[in-house]
Amino acid sequence: MLLLIQYTLIFASVLILVALGGCFSEHSGVINIGLEGIMVMGALGGALMMKYLPxxxxxxVVILLVVLASVLVGMVFSLLLGVAAINFNADQTLVGTALNLLGPAAAVVIVRAINMAENPDNVSSTVAYKVAKKAFLVRIGKFEFSWFMLFALLILIASYIVLYKTRFGLRLMACGEHPQAxxxxxxxxxxxxxxGVLISGALGGLGGLVYITAGVSEWKFENGVAGFGFLALAVMIFGQWKPVNIGLAALLFGLFRALSNVYTGFDALVALKLPSTLYNMFPYIISLIVLVFVSKNSRAPKAEGIPYDKGQR
Structure with missing residues (x-):
């Protein structure tokens, strides 16, 4: 049970961070479905920083530099969406799709180039970070606490305050509802x-770092982030673009994702003799079911996805 709670919290942390990133972007009026690619690039920045830190x-120092690397790489990569969608009025869905294709491919090319430069026979896309990863973990009895769990909670609280209690947040949401006004x-x-786009890049990049450090000490970038960017979008929609609801939805989805890691520890689940792949599918099946019932009543920001034209009134 303790292991289930541990994995639920760490996967929920990933979903909270990435979904909040999408929330900020869409509240500003820009649809960001490129969160999957941003997660991969943010994970790459953090993984390389962990690899080369003494x-x-x-x-x-490790925590600060690794987090900064993930955040900055995520922000820089998200600028591709910003420039294309805001300056050139490109279709935001297509740009986001392009980012999702570009991110994993670019990460694999970069990692392989680095590995081959160090060892010509090493053509893998794997980055190891076993030693540096320990800086993020604290043992509390049998429970392995990750500082990322605390980061996610603090960012969730801060997001609520920023969006609803500050001038910046209210102005951001105004731009997603009625930019002309x-x-x-x-x-x-x-x-x-x-x-909004840069914040989504920062949080998406950090979410990617949290995902690749959840229970493993190296990451093969050919695997990407297993659709967690899209799962975060489902969490955002299920949470109705509201931070508190997003946090609760992330816990639900995180629980179903955690089951695939720990179901062997529950006799009742083992007795069902379900294939392990089915447990891996649970969060995505649940997301489809949830969206079928929620999407009709969901209320997205009115101006999201609509390029802003100063001459239009």
Whole structure:
């Protein structure tokens, strides 16, 4: 049971971070379905930082530098969406799809190039980070606490405060609801949309780092992030673009994802003799079922996905 709670919290942390990233972007008016690709690139930045940091580096320094690397790489990669969608009015769904294809492919090429430069016979797309990963973990009895769990909780609280209690958040949401009205009172819609996209890149990149460090000490980037970017989008929609609801939805989806890791520890589940692949499918099956019932009543920001034209009123 303790292991189930541990995995539920770490997978929920991934979903909270990435779904909140999508929430900020869509509240600004930009649909970001490229979260999958952003997660992979953020994971790449964090993994390479962990690989090359000296083993003697203090834990606090490791945490700070690795998180910064993931966040910055995620933000830079998300700029591709920002420039295409905001400056050139490109179709946001197509750009996001392109990011999802580009991210994993670019990560594999970069990692293989690095590995081959170090050893010409090593053509794998794997990055190992066993030593640096320990900085993020704290043993509390049999429970393995990850600092990422705390990060996700703090960011969830901060997101609620920023969106509903600050001028920045209210202006951001105004740009996703009625950008012309926001512009008429002096709000720079383009800057606010860039802010939303960059925040989504930062949180998506951090979510990718959390995912690849969940229970393993190396990551093969050919595997991507197993559709967690799309699962986070389902969490965001199920949570109705509201931080608190997103947190609760992430716990539900995280529980079903955790079952695939620990179901062998429950006699009742083992007795069912279900194939392990079915447990891996659970969160995605649940997401489809949930979206069938929720999508009709969901209320997305009115202006999301619509390029802003200053001349339109």
């Amino acid at each position: 083993e003697s580096a203090p834990a606090a 926001a512009d008429s009172v002096g709000i720079n819609v383009f800057k606010m949309r860039y802010a």
